[in-house]
Amino acid sequence: MSRKFQAETHTFGAGEDNRLVSPAAERNISRLFEALSPILPKTGKVLELASGTGQHAVAFAKAFPNLVWQPSENDPGKLPSIAAWRDNAGLLNIRDPIRLNACRPGWAHRYGPVDFLYLVNLTHLISDAELAVLLDEAVQALRPNGLFALYGPFLRNGRTTSAGDAAFHASLRSQDPSIGYKDVEVISDTMQALGCDVTWREMPANNLLALLLKRM
Numbered sequence: 445m446s447r448k449f450q451a452e453t454h455t456f457g458a459g460e461d462n463r464l465v466s467p468a469a470e471r472n473i474s475r476l477f478e479a480l481s482p483i484l485p486k487t488g489k490v491l492e493l494a495s496g497t498g499q500h501a502v503a504f505a506k507a508f509p510n511l512v513w514q515p516s517e518n519d520p521g522k523l524p525s526i527a528a529w530r531d532n533a534g535l536l537n538i539r540d541p542i543r544l545n546a547c548r549p550g551w552a553h554r555y556g557p558v559d560f561l562y563l564v565n566l567t568h569l570i571s572d573a574e575l576a577v578l579l580d581e582a583v584q585a586l587r588p589n590g591l592f593a594l595y596g597p598f599l600r601n602g603r604t605t606s607a608g609d610a611a612f613h614a615s616l617r618s619q620d621p622s623i624g625y626k627d628v629e630v631i632s633d634t635m636q637a638l639g640c641d642v643t644w645r646e647m648p649a650n651n652l653l654a655l656l657l658k659r660m
């Protein structure tokens with residue numbers, strides 16, 4: 445994937461503090477927290493894909509101390525930020541962040557099985573072929589009855605749902621025709637075929653949260 449599409453981040457403080465701050469992450473955390481808190485397993489292993497700055501990991505791991513949260517990132521430059529957020533919060537239930545390309549086959553076998561998979565705002569930045577690998581690996585990585593929470597902007601019946609989304613989708617496509625928003629129906633069909641029950645939840649700012657439950 446081209447690295448032109450990173451979310452806006454800024455550094456937390458001067459000097460030794462490696463924490464990066466993403467305002468988008470900050471906005472999404474509270475929305476996701478509200479939606480997911482009632483259904484998250486209280487114990488078990490979580491794998492977060494494309495963790496970004498590490499803000500999501502800290503927010504959830506702090507509130508769910510009996511979950512073991514494994515953050516991961518394809519960009520090695522983000523790993524120090526994730527570790528710094530973890531260390532600053534003093535959380536023992538966040539593992540050292542790992543380098544993981546979610547679109548390359550093999551990670552499910554290496555890092556699964558997990559009880560919960562968490563992925564925010566990646567699918568519009570990858571190609572259809574990369575998405576197919578990611579979804580296939582995700583199902584392989586989940587334990588039976590495990591849950592995959594997938595959040596982001598999506599197409600519905602092949603269409604964007606606001607002028608802002610149309611502009612963002614078009615700008616992604618103009619920079620790389622292989623990427624852009626993915627269709628809800630494609631993800632639903634793929635995940636059902638792979639053995640998951642699929643539920644979509646409307647979220648603020650036209651985003652959607654897919655809850656993908658691996659059948660027993």
Ligand SMILES: C[S@@+](CC[C@H](N)C(=O)[O-])C[C@H]1O[C@@H](n2cnc3c(N)ncnc32)[C@H](O)[C@@H]1O
Nearest residue numbers: 451469494495496518519544545546547564565
């Ligand atoms: C829009 S940011 C979202 C970050 C974080 N999930 C959040 O919501 O704050 C997309 C992230 O995906 C990461 N990324 C891009 N391609 C990836 C891949 N193939 N596998 C894993 N992470 C990837 C980028 O490095 C970046 O941190």
